[in-house]
Amino acid sequence: MSPVSPRRLKALCVKEARQILRDPSSGIIAFVLPLMLLVIFGYGINLDASRIRLGLSIEDGGQAAASFAAQLTGSTYFEVFPGSRPELDAMLEEGRIRGYAVLARDFSRLLEEGRDTAPIQIVTDGAEPNTASLIEAFMRNAWQDWRQARARDLGQDTAQGADIRVRYWFNPAAVSRHYLIPGSITIIMTVIGAMLTSLVVAREWERGTMEALLASPVTRTELLLSKLLPYYVLGMISMAVVALAAVHFMGVPFRGSVPALVVVTSVFLLSMLGVGLLISSVMRNQFDSAQTTLNAAFLPAVMLSGAFFVIASMPAPLRALTYLLPPRYLVTSLQTIFLAGDVWEVLVPDILFMTGTSVLFLTLAALKTARRLDE
Amino acid sequence: MSWATRILALIRKELQILLADPQSRKLVVIPVLLQVVLFPLAATLEVRNNTLAVLDEDGGQAAAELTQRFARARAFTSVIHLAGAGQIAAVIDSQKAIAVVRFGPDFSRKAAQGVAAPMQLILDGRRSNSSQIAAGYIQDITTTYFNERAGNQGRPPASELVVRHRYNPNLEYRWFILPSLVAIILTVSALILTALSMAREREHGTLEQLLVSPLTPEMIMLGKASAVLLVGIFQASVIITAAVLVYGVPLSGSLALIYASAVFYFAALAGVGFFISALCSTQQQAFLGSFAFIMPAILLSGYASPVENMPVWLQQATWINPIRHFMVITKSIFLKDVPVAFVLESAIPLAVIAAFTLSAAVLIFRRRFG
Amino acid sequence: MEAATLSGLTKTFKGLAAPALSDVSGTVRSGVVTGVAGPDGAGKTTLMRLMAGLLRPDGGSLSVLGRDPSTQAGNLRLRVGYMPQKFGLYEDLSVLENLTLHADLRNVTGDARRETFARLLSFTDLAPFTTRLAGKLSGGMKQKLGLACALLGTPELLLLDEPGVGVDPISRRELWRMVRELAGQGIAVVWSTSYLDEAEACDEVLLLNQGRLLFAGRPADLTGRMRGRCLHLGGVAGRRRRALSALLRRPEVTDGVIQGANLRIVLKENAARPDPAAAGIEGRPEWKEVAPRFEDAFIDLLGGGPGGESALANAANPRPDSRESLIVAEDLTKMFGDFAATDRVSFAVRQGEIFGLLGPNGAGKSTTFKMMCGLLTPTSGRAEVMGIDLRRSPSRARQRLGYMAQKFSLYGKLTVRRNLEFFSGVYGLSRSAARRAVESMIDSFHLQPFLDAVTEDLSLGYKQRIALACACMHEPDILFLDEPTSGVDPVTRREFWNHINGLVEKGVTIMVTTHFMDEAEYCDRIGLVHHGRLIALAPPDDLKAAAASTALPDPTMEDAFIELINRQEAS
Structure with missing residues (x-):
């Protein structure tokens, strides 16, 4: 018997398509959940603190202190809360401000003495480390800017340091959303790819329809392909929906090409569909499949793909583990296609690795696809 | 006293089921261990082990000395030297380097003259958070370098910005992750144990068996919630112990206060779990329902990024998210030793959420089952 | 011609101590219906799957159509x-889509497909429903559609795994007609069943119990061995249940049940008829020989019935005899959408009575039952137990009733002892009372060897025993039993009825549902449920008498049921 009969394959795919169209839950997983997540990720996860609540204690009555305080108050980075040190300490403890600056009593005098130094004390809330380091960086910039402006006003020759011009390529305003959204899309596609297939195959086992299929002349290849093809198409459609939403509603640029997006999405989806098929062939019930998918696909995609966290900073064994995870490659590919363009030095290795994971997981799934009940 | 007998029987039954079945026993223990090991190591926004590219058009002493200092920083394990401006695009595009430092032709000369020395920093905006942090390091190193030069030449240093990070002096990311993790891990298991176990009892028909007995729906929920509380206290203790003993996170506040507020938190979680299970009729739906709650709830809790960075409408919406409140409690007790009054400010919303979800669950439950 | 030959077939599943099939040999011939019969856990499905090539045997050899x-x-x-x-049907696909899928899979195309579909649709009477989703079909229609799908591509061997489950008696007769017709065309049909009356209707039978083959051959050959040993005792005055248990204590008797007004007794081989008067039976009892049934032979093969004692009932305290109506349903109706699962049902059950609801799966028995226990809210009408609506009942009222659900509904993951302890706690028994109750249940149901076994690993028979034990631990006055004996072997069924009979003798009121027609005859009164309606309510003998005709002077319960449905639909 030939491994694939076009008629049988078509019949199985048509059946699968009908089920997708009739089952509201596949629609929810494929379209509603992704859009909901995209909105959450897009708006909810934002590492750019645009208006950090900063306390300010001016203990010096001089003009210089007032001038620097005015600059801080006028800054778009900070929302300034004046107060005494004890007040600010209390606010910091309660998390109502994330840091405060103290302009000490001799601030103006030291500056007046022309020594160009004045003690500024910055206290941050280390319980929010990311915000704390942002405060430190913003304060350094603000202080340097103010000193240079002051020196210009006084006609002094000031700058002895470097004049650093910072430029963020692909993302000039360094908007974190622009790199978080490609990462989020990766997580969404992981859930769709693995969850959807693992649930549908498990459902066939639970409802006994798998037994009827196994008793028919269907071959292993047909069985596998009939699950891959429809959900591949579904995955591609939801990628299109999510990508369009990201570009049109979230304002993420799209500098690469559609064919590049199609290729990386394809190899990624094949890997994740393979993972889903593998899980459901082993588990054979929806409850266990869903839980395994959560632990084996979703959590690693969040933690280890580089979508949110920095792979380079992880310990070496974890870094090694990430090479096995298809989401890792999709994250860099999508970040590149959306923000930079078709940079083949990045995309080609990613595509090759994902082709490798596709082959790996699909082979495992094929080996585990039963042709009998006791296999 | 038959009331107490019944509740005790329910609690004992829940715990027996949880611990008798290897699969559910795994569910109680393995995710906790896995997450305690994996999350603190993986969840980091620190910048380390990156590659920095340097284009030195100057060739002078200051540029060379700075380059050496960059190479010594923990953020950069290797430094690539570029031959010309044409190579900048290639290293950034292909992500071979996270940043390119370009020293202008007269960098060292101007530095020696005390004039602003031109230096360009080009960063990969695809990873803008890491890039920003890397830029911060480079600016720091540069400023320190010039200050030291000025000091050596007998001139006063350029500025005196004294930064102290209170509660977490070295901005250890783990000190932030582990207290948050207490809240997150408990969420997952508490919801699974309430929503799913209720759905499972319904699917297996055991719920009917309980409902024809003298038990009321409230008793059944109380039994489950108490069992979940016991399991959760155990899991919380594991994480807290690991945080303090293995990861060295300081526990500044009172342990008793964490446990006391955990009771409120579990009441809120159990409420959400029962509410979900009241709306669902199968385990499948309960699972999807819990997933649909857990994922946004965790991501919008202040764990992935601070709540105050969200748009105002979303900040207000997160008030109904129990994880957000409990995470404030754990973080501030761990790192800040806050007073009871402050903890109460977050515990009250938890109590409100619990009261609302529990009574809604009981109402739906009573309507469906008479 | 032999379609399948089994010799020494053995199959063991990982993690299970006993083999699912052990050394089973037999043949399946073309042109006849071969029954694979036995209770739950006998190995029927394993045998079917082996023949379908879905499992690989561990030992022995199997040849199907010469391969x-x-x-x-x-x-x-x-x-x-x-x-x-x-069934293996896709519930979210329509009848025609299910057929088309299987036709494509089996290469039935073009004219052949058109012709096959037309033939199968008229054969199964599904032609008017081709666009209906399979999930929306009734149990009988699903079964027919499953059969139609299995028939595509004209198989030489047709394997049907429990096709009679969940099908109303009328559809079941149709299914048999269809299968007979197929066998007539030369197809080898294998029909697996746990109903022994179905097995009796097969041409040949492989009778299994706990993975072992008890008998292979024509059912009549097995039944024939029982000739002369099956008797009716009529004319019993006073309490029939007391009379039955007296007779079951006699050494000559191996098995006995109540059948309407008569006692049906099976004697040991070569035993003489016992003297009813000597057993203390009043009235003018009279023996009459009746035709043996397949079930008699099966029980005989298993070594006879369980006797007539019920330790459970012996330990129970007698309830005062009030004869008042404890359970009342009045115009009880439950709508699911526009479908009436229970349609204006009224009845009353007196104290100390066994009241049975009889009907096929899906007829609305369980819905009615759940409304009586307060588990479902009636759309309209009244459901009261002891004069109280249980939905609004205080715990005190529910303390007085016991409930055994249709599906096994104890905690499968817990051990037997823990389940017993849990339910004693749920009913608020004090520590010492709980200990006494648990000990008494262990004795009554012989649970000692299984106390530390995980409940879900036990056989269905033991699960049901434990479920009954949990329902009786607090000595309820009213017992609700929803299909307590479905799927269990006939010996365990007898044991259950011993308990039920014994408890009723102690004044406990029992409401029971069943789809076993013969079990209905053990009840004092039965209500016949069909499509949500109560179509008759009377003592079993009256129902049979009402259905009797010149063509069928002595109808079985099933005959009576079908006759009453036909009359109902005609009117």
């Missing part, structure tokens, strides 16, 4: 039709 299904499955799949227990 080995474990190595040459590819060739066989076009020649063997298989209908799994859960």
